[in-house]
Amino acid sequence: MHKKLKFNGKAFVTYVAISFLFVSIFILIVFFGLNNKIVRYVGLINTIAIEKKDNEKVLKFDSVKKRLTSYPAYGSKYANIKIEAIDLTLPVYYGDNLEILSHGIGHYAGSYFPGEGGTVILAGHNNSGYFDKILELKKDDTVIIDADYGTFKYKVDRTDIVNENNLEAFPIQNDREMLILYTCYPLGIGHKTERFLVYAYRAGDMNE
Amino acid sequence: MNRVKIILRGILGFVCSILLFGLVILTIFKLTIYNKNYVLNKMESENYYTKVYEEINNDMKNSLLSSGLDETVLEGLVTKNVVKKETKNLVGSIYTGSKFKADTDSFKEKLNANIDNYLNEKNIQVTDKKSLETFISNVVDVYKKEISLYGYLEDYVSKFVKIGNYLDMAIVIMTLLLLIFILILRYGLHRRYSGVIFMSAGLMLLYFKSYIYEQIDIKNILIISDSFSSLLRRILLDINDKFLFVLFIFILVGILLNLKNAFAKKRKKVKKIS
Amino acid sequence: MKKFFVTFLVVNVLLGVLGVSAMSESKLLEKLSAKYNINGTTYQLRADDKVLAERYLNTNEVSSKDADYIASKIDEAIEIMKKSGEKDFTNFSKLPASLKKDLKKLVQDVASNTSVKATTAKGVVIIYNQDGTVFAEITGLVKNTGSNLNIIVPAAILVVALGAVVLVKNVKANA
Numbered sequence: 001m002h003k004k005l006k007f008n009g010k011a012f013v014t015y016v017a018i019s020f021l022f023v024s025i026f027i028l029i030v031f032f033g034l035n036n037k038i039v040r041y042v043g044l045i046n047t048i049a050i051e052k053k054d055n056e057k058v059l060k061f062d063s064v065k066k067r068l069t070s071y072p073a074y075g076s077k078y079a080n081i082k083i084e085a086i087d088l089t090l091p092v093y094y095g096d097n098l099e100i101l102s103h104g105i106g107h108y109a110g111s112y113f114p115g116e117g118g119t120v121i122l123a124g125h126n127n128s129g130y131f132d133k134i135l136e137l138k139k140d141d142t143v144i145i146d147a148d149y150g151t152f153k154y155k156v157d158r159t160d161i162v163n164e165n166n167l168e169a170f171p172i173q174n175d176r177e178m179l180i181l182y183t184c185y186p187l188g189i190g191h192k193t194e195r196f197l198v199y200a201y202r203a204g205d206m207n208e
Numbered sequence: 209m210n211r212v213k214i215i216l217r218g219i220l221g222f223v224c225s226i227l228l229f230g231l232v233i234l235t236i237f238k239l240t241i242y243n244k245n246y247v248l249n250k251m252e253s254e255n256y257y258t259k260v261y262e263e264i265n266n267d268m269k270n271s272l273l274s275s276g277l278d279e280t281v282l283e284g285l286v287t288k289n290v291v292k293k294e295t296k297n298l299v300g301s302i303y304t305g306s307k308f309k310a311d312t313d314s315f316k317e318k319l320n321a322n323i324d325n326y327l328n329e330k331n332i333q334v335t336d337k338k339s340l341e342t343f344i345s346n347v348v349d350v351y352k353k354e355i356s357l358y359g360y361l362e363d364y365v366s367k368f369v370k371i372g373n374y375l376d377m378a379i380v381i382m383t384l385l386l387l388i389f390i391l392i393l394r395y396g397l398h399r400r401y402s403g404v405i406f407m408s409a410g411l412m413l414l415y416f417k418s419y420i421y422e423q424i425d426i427k428n429i430l431i432i433s434d435s436f437s438s439l440l441r442r443i444l445l446d447i448n449d450k451f452l453f454v455l456f457i458f459i460l461v462g463i464l465l466n467l468k469n470a471f472a473k474k475r476k477k478v479k480k481i482s
Numbered sequence: 483m484k485k486f487f488v489t490f491l492v493v494n495v496l497l498g499v500l501g502v503s504a505m506s507e508s509k510l511l512e513k514l515s516a517k518y519n520i521n522g523t524t525y526q527l528r529a530d531d532k533v534l535a536e537r538y539l540n541t542n543e544v545s546s547k548d549a550d551y552i553a554s555k556i557d558e559a560i561e562i563m564k565k566s567g568e569k570d571f572t573n574f575s576k577l578p579a580s581l582k583k584d585l586k587k588l589v590q591d592v593a594s595n596t597s598v599k600a601t602t603a604k605g606v607v608i609i610y611n612q613d614g615t616v617f618a619e620i621t622g623l624v625k626n627t628g629s630n631l632n633i634i635v636p637a638a639i640l641v642v643a644l645g646a647v648v649l650v651k652n653v654k655a656n657a
Contacts, residue, residue: 006471008471012467015407015469015470019225019403019404019407019408022225022412023411030419042423042424046423048429048602049430050599052614054615057615071540075616095618098270098271102270109618112533172529172533183274188339189275189277189339190275190334190338190340191275191339267604431601432603433604434603
């Protein structure tokens, strides 16, 4: 009896072809049956897939539209705040999370930028070397925001002490350029339930 | 009859391929995400505990500003061992479906003691006790949230456990069905489809990996915290490597089995002639 | 007239930013800034969120394709909320399960059909610009208040978090 082993190429090709046929059917089922769901969930997952970049943006100001043409990245320094009356010069960062506030003054993202003609809100801790001295500010004291795109001068109008939950003390509007500086109040140990606010209005653009 | 056999073979062969494909996916998940020891090992290798420890300390320092206290009150509050212990408890609770409760009592006790020491040393009298208590609660809250991953996973724990319970059952059932169908194919329908099944399953895995997995930008996933994201990315990439390994093996085994079956077919033909 | 601010709409805009052409930016902002009466309560976008929406539209290059899509999703959101019969949308977690599910699906539609990038980290929602830089962290206005927002954040479905944060942030203001 012959027991000769010979390779049946045709059979091998048939097996491979059947494999590919099965895979094709599988792909069709997935594509027509599950594609929408897959696309949706992949899309959702990719929403949180972020290639973080730290762009050093060149800031430019459109004086006609009164808007920046590009904004600083959140967390980046874009200005210095200078208050001669209390010998204060501090960096101003876009954003005001706790990490940012540990480095300097934070600009609330939901407020306008200096020069845009609206409310600019800057926050700082009440520690020495931060905003502790703003409690000494008086009417007509000058505050200068020296931004990468221009320099803006403000005059203190008034100060106030409000409860931390009083959002109406921070009116966000764009009728008139207003600067609000705030810090925790009073000084001392523990969590502060009040905020000390300084309201200042635009005194004129030093670039003019 | 022949036609019916052919169709039956085709259907069973296809079903077996799908079963094998599904089995691989479930098994890989069983060995990785649904394996507590695997996750704990990954945490060790990714220095997860150190990263969380650093994040907690950084956040506590940031919340200290404006409190009038300095960093000495944070000394000894959190250690890497404590982070490790609490994280292991968190992981344990996820796999058992129980609610995780961070041990904040000893943390709060230490913080209170540190603050008392600080105030005594500096000779500071606190008139507003409530504001100090609120501050202490805030710091405890920071610690609790960091340790428990901000409670993000809580909503998913019960679903996770439920799926895990079905996973074992599914693997057993699929394995049994696969064996039965292969035996039917081999002895009932006289077709050696083992090579086809392995090769198809391998190609299906290849498609699954390229179509779905490759579309997810795993290396840039960012959620909950940097430490958690780094761990999640590592696990997903590891799963990806496992898929790659298995599909390669399957395709290779499929090719070899197809070759073997092709030889076997010829031998039978030779027998018949003589 | 009571004013409730619906930042959920802002989220839809922020999420769907890619679709809006320069011509329809102002239209979309108008749509966002409009007052919506939902089951007897008037909703309006909060001022700081309007600033964010405007800034996001100005910062990120948009195509004209999705403008209608976003606007339609906003309308759909309003319809869903109206049909629910609910009057108070200030706490997402307290909404009926079916309504939460519908709103989640809506937000997921926008998230999966646009290339918005957003994530949630340390209890805060972070939105990214198209160039990968951080656009903003969605946090409370007044810092260090000690009262943290109760953010319901399903980990895997990030955009739902945006919807939840947004709805939680609604502020009641006396007329």
